[in-house]
Amino acid sequence: MMLPLLLHRGLLRPLLSTWLAFVLLFSATTAYESVSDETLRSLPRPGKDFDIHDGALLAPILVPRVSGTAGSTAVLNHLADFIRTTLPDWTIQFQNSTSKTPVSKGKEIPFVNLIASRDPPGTSPGDVGRLTLVAHYDSKYEPQGFIGAIDSAAPCAIIMHTMRSIDSAMTKKWEDMRATGQLNQLEEQQGIQVIFMDGEEAFKEWTASDSLYGARSLAEQWDAEVHPAMSVYRSPLDSISLFVLLDLLGAKEPTIQSFFPTTHWAYKKLATLERRLRELKQLQSSDPGRSWFPHLAKSEHEIPLYMRIEDDHIPFLRRGVEVLHIIDAGDRGFPKVWHTMQDDGEHLDLDTVEDWSVLFTAFAAEWMELEGFMDASQIHKRSVTDAWHKTEFLQL
Template sequence: MLFGCGKGSAPDGKLALRHVRKQVAFGPRYPGSAAAKQARAYFRKQLVGAEIEAQEFTAVTPAGLVRMANLFAVYPGATDEILILASHYDTKHLAIGDWDSANDGPSSSGLLLELARAIAARHNLFTTYIVFFDGEECYVKWGPRDGTYGSRYFAAQLEKQGLLELVKAMILTDLVGDKTLNIGRDIKSSPELLKLAEESAAALGYGGYFFKYDCRGLEDDHTPFLERGVPAIDLIDFDYGPNNSYWHTKKDTVDKLSAGSLQVVGDVVMEMITRLEAVSGK
């Protein structure tokens, strides 16, 4: 059987950027905020042809108990094997004042909506989970118990359901909208997926945007999956502005982003999926 065919089965960077602007317009989307709820409602509206589930939970944070909600859509494939495409949609909540965030949260979530549209339009070998994590950002100090609240909860639930061993790959995107796209090599990501990403980017002529530097000691929403033995990769551009100075500041605004960068990452993710299918489909 031939997988991958289907009209409209490619993500569109321009539409992804439009989804970024929509999220920003809701205002800061920290866990429990009205704007976060609006963002989830917006995601729901875009996710056509899938079963959608809101996964609500209470997180124990240094700021007390916080109600959070992951949102995910499942697109059935030809097999039970699972592919997870993920992004966090929350924004950092700080006492010094919130900001909208454009690259951190919205860029990868906007792209994820486009990846979902592409997945819905093609024949998929893998049952594909499109997951929007809440609570990626920490409240006080980043660590195993502060930050990645949503992904830790989601991974634990998959484990409880006995589905973890079915997960073929988890592909996380984070900070992928920077005009000067520069995806780092997260050395903790699964080596086979790093190789796949590198080969996919090269095949599309996008090799120059990938892996010019290493990310060391990086933890992100893929970490709870890696810890459970699931092959996972974080496609992250941790080089946002001079010396990463736009990251977690008010400088993280939409004018720093481009549809072209979102297009590159979207195309590479789809190429990775096609190649994973070719190896697994036999």
């Protein structure tokens, strides 16, 4: 990612699409129900799965994983294996592209995005809006051996924990809806998808062509794909209800700003959950009196509009997708370890990483309206550490 970016301009979608987005966002904000304190107290913890040496979720990502290298393939397989063995009801797809880079000497480098989704049973893809959680899994080309723990191994592990934590609750909710004849009601067609993005980092120097390789390819492809006639959503791009990008998370005492007026309501929902979890003494990190979200008390008219951070959301934002960018970028800039060799597992604040995983689980559970269906005891029984069996490497 790059700071600062540009003025926010040229990002308006056509009038009809803007109107539709407003209607959908209005519906989301008015129908959005908070989860209870009881649910917040029962949210599962990652435990040993976030151990930087042998944790089943995080440790395999803490390696150099430059796009097109064996390290990248190993991490991609780690992510895919986790979904296949732990979340069998999720659909996996890979989006492939190639591109020359400033260091590839004319050779085409492969970029592979992993997309995993879960929709209500019996629904058509074009009729389901999806909460979309995103993080990039590649690491920088230079300095050689760069790990990128906050950038972005920890965000990937946080998303993996979130997926696992809400999976059985979604099953229970949809089974309950099926039993009561509610499953096919239009307003209930809400799914979730995760994108592990490749090629975010620049190989040499951040430019429009040397950065965001995977994001640029995926946004272009999804914008061009068209769902069948009479679908609720025109394309996979339009099916994204909210694009939540996680980046540079894992340093102590993060500062998360709100960047976009149209998604400030979602920022406030996440910030409110953080405050509630802290009041309930469910978070382990930081000063109890300090919020990670300094714009919680501001309205959408009061957040700063003069600056943007260039990251994987940009190709989607330019096509009208609603974005919530969760990146540690306070008044002092990015975390001190950013793009240095110190951005490794040893410099993660694991209490903060764990708290992020609990917070995003709460956010996803609230978005998916899983109140009354979360059961932490069942999730703990499905520990990745105990149940994981590696499968064969993907043929890329």
